[in-house]
Amino acid sequence: MSSFSIWLILEKESRSNYRQITQSISKRLKTPIFEPHCTIYGHLNTDIEILKPLVTELAKNYDQFSASIKKIKSGDSYSKSLYVSIENSDALNQLNTICKNKFRSSRKYGFDPHISIAYGIFSKEEIYFATKSLIIPDHVVFNGLSIVKTGKNVKNWETVFQRQF
Numbered sequence: 001m002s003s004f005s006i007w008l009i010l011e012k013e014s015r016s017n018y019r020q021i022t023q024s025i026s027k028r029l030k031t032p033i034f035e036p037h038c039t040i041y042g043h044l045n046t047d048i049e050i051l052k053p054l055v056t057e058l059a060k061n062y063d064q065f066s067a068s069i070k071k072i073k074s075g076d077s078y079s080k081s082l083y084v085s086i087e088n089s090d091a092l093n094q095l096n097t098i099c100k101n102k103f104r105s106s107r108k109y110g111f112d113p114h115i116s117i118a119y120g121i122f123s124k125e126e127i128y129f130a131t132k133s134l135i136i137p138d139h140v141v142f143n144g145l146s147i148v149k150t151g152k153n154v155k156n157w158e159t160v161f162q163r164q165f
Contacts, residue, residue, distance in 0.1 A: 005042035005150045025118045028130040032154040041099035041109050052161055055145045059163035064143040065091045065157055066164035074127050081120050084136055086113035119154055
């Protein structure tokens with residue numbers, strides 16, 4: 001079985017802004033480029049046919065929504081090394097809670113809403129120079145959900161199912 005993640009996808013303008021940011025950072029830090037997203041629930045080792053009805057139902061029950069951006073942050077792990085922290089909201093919490101209630105018996109997932117802008121291990125100096133002139137929008141707009149086949153190699157990630165709100 002493959003590992004899947006459920007992502008919130010960005011609407012057109014937000015997606016364009018964050019694509020530019022991730023591409024710029026990718027060039028500066030020499031990292032793989034990926035689609036901007038906010039992971040609602042990740043690392044699910046399950047059959048995709050279990051995930052599709054859930055994502056379809058969630059997409060029917062939500063409307064496009066925005067979330068405020070807090071700040072750029074960095075961490076010590078490859079998958080959370082450079083990211084934009086998002087202010088948690090009712091919609092974000094509800095989506096995560098629904099997934100948690102469905103999947104927590106098979107996979108625990110620590111939810112911390114954010115949009116990654118680079119994956120890798122970087123020094124504080126590298127992060128400083130890569131981000132010093134970066135302009136981050138003060139909010140992001142989400143308009144759908146996707147199921148993404150994920151794994152250790154970011155270049156091999158693949159969106160396999162998607163629904164708009």
